[in-house]
Amino acid sequence: MDELALAADADQRAHAYLAGIGKRRVFPDAAALAQLAAFDEALPQHGHAPADVLRLLDERGSPGTVASNDPRYYGFVIGAVLPAAAAAERLMGAWDQCASTFDNSPAAATIEKIAARWVLDALDLPRDAAVGFGTSATACTLVCIAAARRALLERKGWDFDNDGLDGAPPLRVVISEMAHITVKKALRVLGFGMKRVIAAPVDEHGRIDPAQLPPLDDMTIFCVQAGEVNTGEFDPFAALIPRAKATGAWVHVDGAFGLWARASSKRALTDGIDGADSWTTDGHKWLNTPYDGAMAICRDARAMSAAMNSDAVYLSGAHDAQKNLTLEFSRRPRGIPIWAALRSLGRSGVREMVDRHCAQAERIADGLRAAGFEVLNRVVLNQVLVRAKTDAQTVAVREAAQASGETWFGGTVWQGRPAFRISVSSWRTQDEHVDQLVALLARLLADRGA
Template sequence: MTTYSDERQLLGEADQRALDYFDSQHTRPAFPTKQAIAALSALDQPLNEHALAAQQVLRHLDEIASPATVNSNGSRYFGFVIGATLPAAAAAERLVLAWDQCASSFDNSPAADVIERIAGRWVLEALRLPTSSAVGFGTSATACTLACISAARRALLARKGWDFDGDGLMGAPEVRVVVSASVHITVKKALRILGFGTKRLIIAATDAYGRIDPLQLPPLDDLCILCLQAGEVNTGEFDPFSAIIPVAKGAGAWVHVDGAFGLWARASSSEQLTEGVEQADSWTTDGHKWLNTPYDGAMAICRDADALAQAMNSDAAYACASKDAQKNLNLEFSRRARGIPIWAALASLGREGLRQMIDQHIRQASTLAERLRTAGYQVLNRVVLNQVLVRADDDQQTLAIRLAAQASGQVWFGPTVWQDRPAFRLSISSWRTTDADIDLLAELLIKLKQEITS
């Protein structure tokens, strides 16, 4: 039987191993070696018949799995818009784990309930969105999009007198969805899960930068949901909100904005990129991207707080709570207090620190793009944000350079496709990334291009 002393010793060992891992981040490769990945097979054993000592479980996990982790918490990881974890957010996550709270409502955890309410208010203040909006802390932009689109459809049908909760969709007026030609896959996934059907989506044409063209906006009405983007995944561009949203609202449509990372530009010196986005009805954004909080933490934000609360309500006879309890604002009933690391990140940064961090990444992206252009690379986007979209002289070169950069272990970034041709995308979003890291990335890419073309 595990005693208090045994448990405390085990947690202490886990803390020490975590600190050792933390100390190794500066020397471990950006992506694990083939040998480290192959060693994971040692964990693939039949379920043991008898108990295994907790210390041995921890030792196996650390000694076998830690070397096979991606160093996305380091300074030279440029893939998928993944931010490192700010110290205050990492520390808060460790404390919250010790609390082990079911953060569904005040009755489950007064501390979590109060802190997440404050975090929600701070998010609205930082992003300058309507302060009466509801903020639900969910697992990801995908899950939060599900919540927002569910609220949108339910609200639009209610305006037509349709009882969605009671009658479902059979026989209901059809709610149509308009999305950008460059819509993110997570939005399409959410719409597919909700039953809209990918073949029935109405596609809005985009310009050369991946933004919806207002002059080619499909007809909208009061049974339409229009999905816009704050930060196109390849180019970092923004749909022209000021030109589009008033038209949509005038038609009675619901406007949702996918702002997984780009919405945070509103907290930066480049806030003009997001002009008009505050006129939308709902928004989603992640904390684990540009706010640099631990995975998984995201936000569903809805101007009509009642619309989100009614759509997501999960009150039961044994578990009633206020309409704005977190279990009534997102998909999860039993949930972790994901808003607490977000609270810690915002508390530690403040408005100024948040602005400086985002400004730095935008400046670094611009610097990197200029160096690569000078070296003969094609930079395919205008680099208005933290994304640098790159192609070499031809498709084969582009592929070879990316693979060589990955194999170096010094940096990591992934592939993409832009206008039907291969490219690679460099995402700068880690608070740890210094100008020296950007210099190293640029010099590596320049060196690889010279080697491949010589």
């Protein structure tokens, strides 16, 4: 089979997979999981035909996938992939571009620059900020914190690039008690010991309490969040960020999914957020782009490009070349699917999608309360945090729902007790799907003696 025939075969198999959305189990059953054993083989001495490789991947791999592209999936704030973004990803694969600089790919460099401009416009952040398209919120947080550290030390006259951290003026980091694990991971990777990171106390909704804010100064990196992972709540930026900036602290916003509220009727939740120094957000969550696409945004473009610069004698680039704004030197053009999503949705489409998901979350909360569940959060965004009458019922209902194949969402722990978290973020999810979810959970709870 030649290259074009193989591509056509892959397209046909992909079409068949997409045609099954909404019809297959959301989580694979035991038989499908057992088929994955077919991949457990020794490295072949002699290669297999490409068509055989593709056939194995589809016939044994496809049944073992989680249908996160399904309207009935509510786990981990994972959006389905918009058709325009998926199609762009398919064409990108054929292009096979190394999107480091303009010289590597004029098309990629041009489109990603426009995508960056559109992201800043959609989120109403400083228009001269730098935008790096990285692999994940974790990697993008690492980029922003690295830029913050270097910039704060530079203000004290310390040459971080040449002298490193040995003997450098000490830095402080203040995060929320409810900070996401990816923020903590980025800090650990950068050498900030967690015992030295200061946790700011939060209120009953999981927001940093301004009255209990630890002291900040001009050697502090202060991390706040837009969209707490369980409750969906936002730190009170208007009360926190001006205080932090007055001391000279660097303020970073973890907005993996919540930052997109700024492009919706929920914008008031983000008041004051544009006063920060850096922001991170994902594409694969609320913008519904493919995985491996996130954004690191930095008000001081020079600080970001200086921290991430990777110019070499054989390949230099502009200060805003993506290799000088992200961790990767050789990289795929992750900004292109983000450009495609924004061009296909437009400003009004982004707003409509985010607004619809927030309304659907409220619809789920109302239905579950009526069914006898306890909704633990105020449902200010797209997150519904739920508990049954007893911990045993909570766990049993979640496990039964996951095993049913009719839906999937994950468990969590809130204030020391089991709960489950329903995240509405798929462009495919309609009101009929959320009503089906409520009916399923009501039945499962009734079956367990509510």
